[in-house]
Structures are given as C-alpha cells and as structure tokens.
Amino acid sequence: MMSDDHKNKDVDEVSGVETTGHSWDGLKELNNPLPRWWVWVFVVSIIWSIWYFVVYPAWPVPGGATEGTSGYTQYKELAESQQEIIERQAAYLERFEDASLGDVMADPELYAFAMAGGKSAFKDNCATCHGTGGEGGNGYPNLNDDDWLWGGKLTDIHQTLQYGIRADSYETRLSQMPAFGQEKLLEREDIDTVVEYVMSLSNGEAANAESRGFQIFQQNCASCHGADAKGDTEFGAPNLTDAIWLYGDRQEEIFRTVYYSRNGMMPAWKGRLDENTIKALSVYIHQLGGGLPDELKPDEDLRNPATPESPEYEKTQDIEIGEEAIEPQPEAPIAKEIEQNLEQHE
Amino acid sequence: MLQYFAKQEKIYPKRVWGKYRKLKWAAMIITLGIYYLVPFIRWDRGPNAPDQAVLIDLEGPRAYWFWIEIWPQEVYILTGILILAAIALFFITSLFGRVWCGYFCPQTVWTDLFVWVERIVQGDRNARKKLHEAPWSFEKVRKIATTHFIWLMIAWCTAGSFVLYFNDAPTLVQSFFEFDVSPTVLAFIIGLTASTYLMAGFAREQVCTYMCPYARFQSAMFDKDTLLIGYDVDRGEPRGKHKKGESWEGRGDCINCSLCVQVCPMGIDIRDGLQMECIACGLCVDACNGVMDQVDRPRGLIRYDTENHMRAEVKGGAEKFRFLRPRTIYYGAIIALVGAIMLYALIFRSPLELHVLHDRNPVFTTLSGGEIRNGYTIKILNKTHEFQTYSLSVEGLENVSIVVKAAGNVSANELSVPADSVGSYHVLVSADTPPAAPRKIRFILQAMGADMQDSYDAKFITKRDER
Numbered sequence: 001m002m003s004d005d006h007k008n009k010d011v012d013e014v015s016g017v018e019t020t021g022h023s024w025d026g027l028k029e030l031n032n033p034l035p036r037w038w039v040w041v042f043v044v045s046i047i048w049s050i051w052y053f054v055v056y057p058a059w060p061v062p063g064g065a066t067e068g069t070s071g072y073t074q075y076k077e078l079a080e081s082q083q084e085i086i087e088r089q090a091a092y093l094e095r096f097e098d099a100s101l102g103d104v105m106a107d108p109e110l111y112a113f114a115m116a117g118g119k120s121a122f123k124d125n126c127a128t129c130h131g132t133g134g135e136g137g138n139g140y141p142n143l144n145d146d147d148w149l150w151g152g153k154l155t156d157i158h159q160t161l162q163y164g165i166r167a168d169s170y171e172t173r174l175s176q177m178p179a180f181g182q183e184k185l186l187e188r189e190d191i192d193t194v195v196e197y198v199m200s201l202s203n204g205e206a207a208n209a210e211s212r213g214f215q216i217f218q219q220n221c222a223s224c225h226g227a228d229a230k231g232d233t234e235f236g237a238p239n240l241t242d243a244i245w246l247y248g249d250r251q252e253e254i255f256r257t258v259y260y261s262r263n264g265m266m267p268a269w270k271g272r273l274d275e276n277t278i279k280a281l282s283v284y285i286h287q288l289g290g291g292l293p294d295e296l297k298p299d300e301d302l303r304n305p306a307t308p309e310s311p312e313y314e315k316t317q318d319i320e321i322g323e324e325a326i327e328p329q330p331e332a333p334i335a336k337e338i339e340q341n342l343e344q345h346e
Numbered sequence: 347m348l349q350y351f352a353k354q355e356k357i358y359p360k361r362v363w364g365k366y367r368k369l370k371w372a373a374m375i376i377t378l379g380i381y382y383l384v385p386f387i388r389w390d391r392g393p394n395a396p397d398q399a400v401l402i403d404l405e406g407p408r409a410y411w412f413w414i415e416i417w418p419q420e421v422y423i424l425t426g427i428l429i430l431a432a433i434a435l436f437f438i439t440s441l442f443g444r445v446w447c448g449y450f451c452p453q454t455v456w457t458d459l460f461v462w463v464e465r466i467v468q469g470d471r472n473a474r475k476k477l478h479e480a481p482w483s484f485e486k487v488r489k490i491a492t493t494h495f496i497w498l499m500i501a502w503c504t505a506g507s508f509v510l511y512f513n514d515a516p517t518l519v520q521s522f523f524e525f526d527v528s529p530t531v532l533a534f535i536i537g538l539t540a541s542t543y544l545m546a547g548f549a550r551e552q553v554c555t556y557m558c559p560y561a562r563f564q565s566a567m568f569d570k571d572t573l574l575i576g577y578d579v580d581r582g583e584p585r586g587k588h589k590k591g592e593s594w595e596g597r598g599d600c601i602n603c604s605l606c607v608q609v610c611p612m613g614i615d616i617r618d619g620l621q622m623e624c625i626a627c628g629l630c631v632d633a634c635n636g637v638m639d640q641v642d643r644p645r646g647l648i649r650y651d652t653e654n655h656m657r658a659e660v661k662g663g664a665e666k667f668r669f670l671r672p673r674t675i676y677y678g679a680i681i682a683l684v685g686a687i688m689l690y691a692l693i694f695r696s697p698l699e700l701h702v703l704h705d706r707n708p709v710f711t712t713l714s715g716g717e718i719r720n721g722y723t724i725k726i727l728n729k730t731h732e733f734q735t736y737s738l739s740v741e742g743l744e745n746v747s748i749v750v751k752a753a754g755n756v757s758a759n760e761l762s763v764p765a766d767s768v769g770s771y772h773v774l775v776s777a778d779t780p781p782a783a784p785r786k787i788r789f790i791l792q793a794m795g796a797d798m799q800d801s802y803d804a805k806f807i808t809k810r811d812e813r
Contacts, residue, residue, distance in 0.1 A: 020348060033352035035556055037549075104753075111753030133707030144711040144721075242714035287751045289711060289721060289774050 097276055101154050101294075104283055111283070118284025121277045125269070126285075134288050139247055139264060144289045147244040151233040152292040158282040164268035165236065172268055175235040180220065181259030190216050195254045201229050201241045202249070354552060356478065359461055360471035360608040364632025373449040374458055382503065385510035391415075394731040394765045402512050408766075414692060417729065426688040430681060435560075437677035439567040441669060443574045443650075447561070448627035453553050456504070456546035457611065460497055467493045471608060497547045498539065505538030551612045555623050562622065570653040571668045575626050577606075577617040577648050580660055585617075588641060599643045606630035606648055616648055698734075699727035700791040700800040710807045718780035718808050725770050726791065728763040735794040736761045738773065742787035743806060745778035761791075780808050 010019045012030055019028040052058065057073065059066040092113045096104070104110045123132060129140045136142035141149065150160050150173050163171040180186040186194070190212075197213025198221075207214055207229075218227060224237040231239035238246065247253050247262060269278055285291070389399035389412055396403065401410045409416040416423055435446055447454060468474045468489050480486055509531050510518060521527055527535075545553060554561050568574070577600075585600035600617070607615045609629045614621055616630045634648040655667060705721035713719055728734050738758040740746050748758040751772040763769030775787075785808075790801045 018348070031348055031350065033349050035552060036351040036353050037552065038556070039351050106754050108753040131707065133705065135708035135711075142708070142711065144708055144719075145713055147714040239714065243712055243716040244714055287772070289719065289749075289751070290713075 093276060096279070101158065101279065101282065104279070105154070114280040114283040115287065117277065117280035118282075121273065121281050122284055125273065126281070129266075134285065136246075139262075141246055141264075142244070143285050145244055146290040146292070147239060147242055148233060148290065148292070149231075149236045149238055149246075152286070152290055153294045154282055154286050154291065155294060156233070157285050157291070158278065160266070161278050161281055161285075162268065162270040165266040166263060167266060167268040169268035169270070173236055175224070175237070176263065177224070177237075177257075177261045179259065179261035182261070186216070186220060186258075191255060191258050194221065195251060195258055198229065198240050198254060199249075199251065202243065202245070355613060357551060357611065357613040358471040358474045358478075359611045359629070360605070360633075361465060362605075362609040362629050362632045362636070364629075364635055366628030366632050370449055370458065370627060370629075374455050377450060377452075377455055378459070382507050385507060385515040389413075392731045396514060398514055400511060401514070404512060415729070417727070420691075420695075423688060423691065426684055426691075429684050430688070433677055433680045433684065436567050437674065437681060439564060440569065440572055440671075440673045440677060443568070443572055444561075444564055444624070444626040447554065447564075447625035451625075453545060453550075453558070454611075454625060454627065456500075456542060457550045459500065460546040460550075461611065463496045463500070464493055467496070494547070497543055501539045501542035501546070502535070504542045505535040508538055509534050551623070554612065554625055561625075567673075569671065569673060571655075571671055573650045573652055573667075574620060575616060575624060575628060575631060575648065576620065576651055576656065578646070578651075578656070579617075582617070582647050590641075594643070599638070599647050601637065601641060603637055605633040605637055609633045695729075696798070696800060697729045698736075698791065698793060698798040698800050699725075699729070700789060700802045701725040701727070702789050702802040702804045704804055704807070710809065712809065713776065715778075716780075717776050717778050718806075719774055719776040720806050721772065721774050722789075722804060723770065723772055724789065724791075724802075725768055726761060726763045727768050728765065730796075730798075731765050733765050734763055734796065734798075736763070737792050737794060739790050739792075740775055740787055741790060742785060743775070743777050743781065747776050747778070749774045749776070775806065777806065777808075781806065782808070784808060 010021055010028070011017065012019055012028060015030060017030045017032060020031045022029045054068065055070045055072075056068040057065045058068065092109070096110055096113055099107070099110055104114050122130075122134065126134070130136050130143055131140070134143035141147075146152065148156065150156060150165065160173060163169045163173065165173045178185055181188065181191055193213045194216040197207075197211060197217055200213075201207065217225075217229065221229070221240075224235045225231050225240055226237070229240040231237045245254070246264070247257055269281075273281070384400050385398065387399035388397050389410070390397055391410070395408075395415075396410060398410065399412050403409070407418050414423075438445060464474060468477050477486055477489060506522075513531070518527070518531070549557075581598060582600035583598040585598050585602045588594075588597075588601040606617070607613075607630075609632070610616070611627065611629065612623045612625060614623045616624065628650065631648050631650065635645045638645050638647055652667060701724065703723045703725075705723070709720070711719045711721070724738070726736060738748060738750075738761055740748060750756045750758050750761065751774065756771070758773065761769065761771060785806045786803060787806045788801050788803050790799065792799050
C-alpha cells in the first residue's frame with residue numbers, strides 16, 4: 001500500500017489520506033487539498049483590496065490618511081444626507097412659515113411638522129432648565145400642567161418664548177415681587193401668618209375675612225395676586241389657591257419666597273432661534289398638555305401677535321435694561337387698591 | 347508532487363432513463379413552474395391593495411400571500427415558516443434520506459436544467475467529453491457559445507422572476523420592454539443572473555461538496571431505518587465482466603459496466619458506500635436497473651433501502667420499513683406544534699391592534715385642581731383596507747377624562763386612521779379623584795360601525811409612588 005509509484009508519496013494508513021511529509025515527533029500532517037477555485041476567490045479578494053486602497057481613504061499618513069480617488073469621506077456622506085433632510089424639510093418649511101398658529105393647529109401635516117421640530121428644539125434649548133419632558137423642577141415651571149404664570153394660550157406661550165421673562169429684551173415679561181422680609185415691609189410674624197393663610201387657601205379652605213392672615217394678604221399681596229389669591233397672568237403673579245407651588249409647597253419654602261422674593265428668569269429666544277423654530281416650540285409646549293384654548297381661527301394671522309413693527313422698535317431693541325428698570329414702580333395704584341380692600345372688609 | 351489545491355474534475359453526466367429520472371423531471375417542472383409563474387397570479391384584495399397573489403412590498407411595507415397579509419411586526423410568521431421548513435427537512439431526511447438534495451434543491455434543479463441544455467446542444471456524455479478535449483474549431487465555438495447563451499438566458503429569467511416577487515409583475519415586465527427599470531432592480535438582476543450562471547453552469551457539485559453545510563450534517567438525521575441509496579455488496583461482489591450465456595455461479599451480479607458512475611452528477615462511485623457527496627438523486631439506480639434488465643438479473647443491485655431492511659433480507663426474513671420511530675415522531679410533533687401555533691396566529695389575526703406606551707417623562711402631572719394626569723402615546727393599527735373611526739375609553743379609574751392632543755378638534759370618541767396604516771395619537775388621561783396607589787388600567791378601542799375591538803393594559807401612576 002505504501003508509496004511504490006511516487007517516491008515522496010506518504011499515505012496515512014488510518015484515514016487513507018496523503019500526508020505533506022512534515023513530521024513533528026512522529027505526528028504527520030494530512031494533506032486534504034483545498035479546491036482550486038478557492039484560491040482564485042482569495043486572489044480576487046486581494047485584487048479587490050488593492051482597488052479599495054486606491055479608491056477609498058485607506059493609508060494612514062501624517063496628518064490624516066490618503067484621500068482615495070473617489071474622494072469619499074464620511075463627513076461628505078453626512079453632509080449629503082443632511083442636505084437631503086433639509087431639502088425634504090424645505091417643502092414643509094415654506095408652508096409652515098406662511099401658516100398662522102391657527103393654521104398649524106388645524107392642519108395635521110403642519111401640526112406633525114411643528115411637533116417634531118418643537119420636540120427636537122426643546123431638547124436642545126429648553127430641557128436644560130425645564131427637563132427633557134418639560135416636567136420642570138424647583139424654580140423651573142412644569143410645562144405639562146395647566147398652571148401658567150404668564151398665560152397658557154398659544155399666543156401667550158409664543159410671546160414668552162420670543163421675549164423671555166425678566167430677560168435682556170425690550171419686550172420681555174417683567175414683574176417683581178417685593179422681598180417683604182428683607183426690605184422690612186412686613187414683620188416676621190406677619191409673614192408667618194400670611195404664609196399660613198396662603199397655605200390654607202391652597203388646601204382648599206375658605207378665606208376667613210376676620211383672620212389676621214386675610215387682612216395682611218389683602219393689604220400687601222392682593223394687588224398682584226388678586227383679592228381671591230387666584231393670581232394674574234398680566235403680572236406673572238401665580239395662583240396661590242391651586243395645588244401647584246413652583247418653589248415647593250412646604251411652609252419654609254413659601255416663607256422664603258415671601259421674605260426674600262423670587263426672580264425666576266427665562267431668556268428671550270427671538271434672535272437666538274429663528275421664527276419657525278419658536279413657532280414650532282410654541283405648538284409643542286402648548287400641546288404638552290397644559291395649553292389653554294386660544295379660540296384661534298385657522299385664517300387668523302397670529303404669527304407675530306406682539307411684535308411692534310415700527311422703526312422705533314428697531315432702535316430701542318438693543319438698549320440694555322438695567323437693574324433699575326425691573327424695580328416695581330406702581331406704588332400709587334397698590335396703595336389705592338389696599339384702601340379699597342380695607343373699605344370692603346370693614 | 348504534493349497537490350495542495352485540488353483541480354475541479356469536469357463531470358459529464360450520461361443520459362439515463364427510468365423511474366427516478368422521471369421523478370426528477372416532474373420535480374423540475376413543478377418547482378420551476380411555480381418559481382417562474384407564481385408572480386403572475388392575480389388575487390383581488392379590493393381597491394386599496396395590490397392584486398398580486400404573492401408579493402413582498404418592501405416600500406409598503408407589507409407581504410402578501412394569497413389570502414394572508416403580513417405587516418412587518420408579524421414577521422414572526424416568517425420565523426415560523428423557517429422553523430417549519432427546517433424541521434420538515436429533518437423529518438423528510440430521517441424518513442427518505444437526502445430527497446431534498448436530489449430532487450428539490452435549487453442548486454440541483456438548475457444544474458440539472460443546465461446539463462440538459464448542454465446535452466441538447468453538445469450531445470451526450472461522450473460527445474461532450476470529446477468536444478471539450480478537441481482543439482478549437484468553428485464547430486466547437488458555435489456549440490459552446492450556444493450553450494452559454496442559453497444558460498445566460500435562463501439565468502436572466504431566473505433573476506428577473508426573483509425581482510417580480512418584489513414588484514408588480516406585469517408592470518415590471520412592461521417597463522423592461524420600455525427600458526425603464528430602476529437601478530436597484532437592474533443591480534439585482536445582474537447579480538442574480540451572474541450567480542445563477544456561475545452556480546449552475548460551473549460550480550455545480552462543488553457547491554454541494556464544499557459550500558453546503560446541509561451535506562455535512564445530514565448524517566445526524568440518518569438512522570438504520572432511513573432510506574438511502576446503496577449498492578448491495580453481498581449481491582454484487584465479486585464484480586467482473588460478464589458475457590452473455592456465462593454462468594452467474596460464484597460471482598456477483600455487478601458486471602462492472604460503470605454506468606452508475608457515468609450517470610452520476612456528483613462524479614462518485616456509489617459502490618464505494620455511503621458518501622458525503624451523494625445527493626441521493628437515484629440516477630444510478632435507474633442506470634443499474636436498466637443494465638440488470640439487459641443481463642436478465644433481478645433489479646435492485648443499487649437501490650433505495652434501509653440498513654435494517656437490507657440486513658434482515660440477508661438473514662432471510664423481510665422486515666418491513668419502519669416509518670414510526672422516536673425520531674420521526676418528535677420531528678412530526680414539532681411540525682404539528684409550530685404549524686398549529688402559526689395557524690392560530692393567522693386565523694385569529696386581528697384587523698385592529700392597539701398599543702399604548704406610557705410617557706416616560708413626566709410620569710404624571712399634578713394639575714392645579716389637584717387632579718393627576720398621565721400621558722400615553724397610543725398607536726392604532728388599522729389592518730383593514732377601509733378608513734376607520736374608533737372610540738377610545740379607559741377602564742379602572744373613576745371620574746376619568748381623556749383628552750387627545752392632535753391637529754384640529756379630535757375627541758377620544760372619534761379617532762380616525764386611514765386604510766392599511768398606523769395612527770398615532772398622544773392622549774392625556776386625568777383622574778379627578780386620583781387613586782391612592784398606582785393602578786392598572788385598561789384602554790379599550792372600539793371600531794365605529796364595525797365589530798372590531800382591542801384593548802391594552804397600562805399603568806396609571808400617581809403621586810404616591812413618586813419615590
């Protein structure tokens with residue numbers, strides 16, 4: 001059986017397979033030949049890899065890599081797909097720009113466009129303070145609920161977004177609660193009393209006109225928060241009778257608010273974000289769940305409800321607003337209101 | 347010299363007549379007929395759906411198979427089909443050996459077709475061999491070019507038919523004649539034409555020997571009761587030439603005519619015993635039976651038989667074929683189980699599905715009146731071919747109100763979804779008297795004016811489980 005015809009042929013007796021002749025301590029290597037086309041596949045893949053080296057960026061060189069004849073880079077591919085997205089958006093964007101807020105709310109396509117755009121813009125710009133779901137936090141309003149400091153209609157939200165709150169803008173929403181304790185407007189006990197009174201309102205108890213808390217409230221707080229303590233979105237004065245407390249519902253937190261006052265601030269987004277983004281954000285925030293009905297008609301143009309288009313406005317826009325400007329001015333009307341309130345309850 | 351790389355030996359299968367060859371022709375006609383013609387069968391599904399009986403609509407994305415219609419999320423049906431196919435393959439193999447390889451495998455069927463073309467153009471085994479070895483001449487060029495041209499045409503039809511399963515067949519065929527085909531379709535046709543031409547024209551038995559994993563693990567499904575093609579060594583040996591009129595005493599029935607080797611598409615000698623290369627096509631059985639008839643010996647020197655049956659015969663008794671074995675029983679049981687599950691899924695496939703996803707952030711919102719509100723994204727799958735309107739309600743909460751956030755004035759009693767599509771809505775569920783603990787609630791969706799309903803269990807989260 002052993003190799004008679006070929007001198008070098010050495011066949012393994014057990015398997016009947018020819019060996020390569022290599023031997024390590026008596027162990028021999030069998031030769032089960034690979035099909036020849038397999039080698040050709042290997043050769044073709046080598047040729048392909050050479051082609052790849054030439055056509056695509058492949059060789060690392062100082063300061064980068066060879067460019068390849070195709071000029072392909074992933075940055076270019078990214079830019080191309082971004083361009084594709086921008087082109088796809090463009091069709092909607094034009095319609096969106098021409099549409100009023102009312103139109104957007106009525107048209108399913110524009111609505112979906114606004115919600116998608118608003119969602120991504122919210123995560124980029126608003127989530128830092130208001131949270132990714134708009135859930136807010138201590139000092140940062142929850143945008144999902146139905147309690148709005150400056151109004152929850154679509155137009156209100158649009159206004160707030162454009163000019164901010166106590167922000168660096170001529171049109172910004174502005175108000176200041178006095179620091180009743182720090183500025184010695186009220187005694188510490190009086191503050192305690194009025195805090196207890198306000199907490200009782202929030203817990204749903206009826207106001208007792210005879211109580212000291214009621215009187216302090218009417219004299220000092222009612223001018224902004226209203227005689228019924230339901231607040232006023234004109235001044236950004238919160239409703240004190242509801243279940244929502246921006247800075248916490250515990251007594252010491254409310255005391256702190258009355259003693260030191262609060263000055264929450266939101267930047268103005270006009271100029272930082274384009275008009276379409278602000279519009280999309282308005283719709284998105286409104287639709288988070290707390291938005292109040294606007295009674296908008298689809299054809300009503302509410303694109304820029306509070307923008308003064310006069311040339312003077314352009315000039316004044318850049319004027320810096322100092323600390324002084326935020327000081328509450330209208331002392332006289334407050335005094336008048338207090339008098340009226342006192343008269344009512346005597 | 348050592349050969350590290352084996353050269354492919356060209357195989358020229360000889361023409362053969364007989365029972366198994368007929369079966370192979372029948373299998374080829376049926377399988378190729380199905381493959382090439384099915385895309386042209388029409389099936390009326392109404393105005394909002396394609397009328398092709400078998401269609402995979404990738405852009406839709408939907409899959410249609412006669413009365414069955416599948417959405418992407420129902421792709422588990424595909425999983426079921428794959429499991430069924432695999433187990434059915436095991437089942438059949440444990441009973442009858444590699445009949446899949448021999449009769450139905452595309453590699454076998456198209457190779458068989460290509461060999462047939464070869465034979466029609468170039469003649470039978472010896473003529474082909476002679477032509478191949480002959481020096482180049484006009485005749486040789488003509489015959490080989492004709493063969494390859496026909497092969498390419500078949501390959502092109504094969505590739506074209508594949509693409510028809512993903513497009514409306516008549517439209518695509520027409521656009522072919524108008525030279526207006528998308529680059530994707532063209533790329534698929536070129537790729538599949540090339541692979542068919544290469545695999546059936548050249549690679550042939552190399553696919554079974556070197557590429558196919560099934561050829562390698564087939565023996566795991568075999569047992570002593572599996573039908574295999576075998577050469578009856580006891581009867582055949584010692585083999586040798588036999589002249590007419592000579593006695594059959596003291597010799598085997600094999601006359602060493604080598605016809606069984608000549609007809610083999612795999613180029614093996616079945617008399618060497620069971621081999622990995624054997625695809626069990628039965629052509630050697632046909633060839634040998636023909637020879638046995640001529641020399642007036644009983645048929646079946648090479649035959650389909652089981653090991654147990656063969657051994658029993660030698661002993662004198664004739665044991666029956668045992669089809670009922672543990673192996674076949676549990677393969678059968680798995681097929682029945684998977685088949686039943688799929689049948690259930692298809693019969694009770696709902697034309698309406700509701701899915702509810704609780705908002706991640708915020709998990710709940712306290713409203714100014716102290717009410718608790720939870721937000722959910724609901725998806726309504728309208729699998730009918732008509733526009734539908736639905737009414738959504740919530741079970742498990744007292745004093746509940748549902749607000750739908752969508753364009754226009756959409757109420758929970760009027761959620762509409764276009765035909766054959768998914769509607770997505772953001773709904774806010776508020777409880778005026780919030781429950782003390784998180785609670786399981788159930789969303790119920792009822793189609794208006796149709797008897798279709800679906801429900802989805804969700805959670806209503808309250809302030810108490812904030813921490």
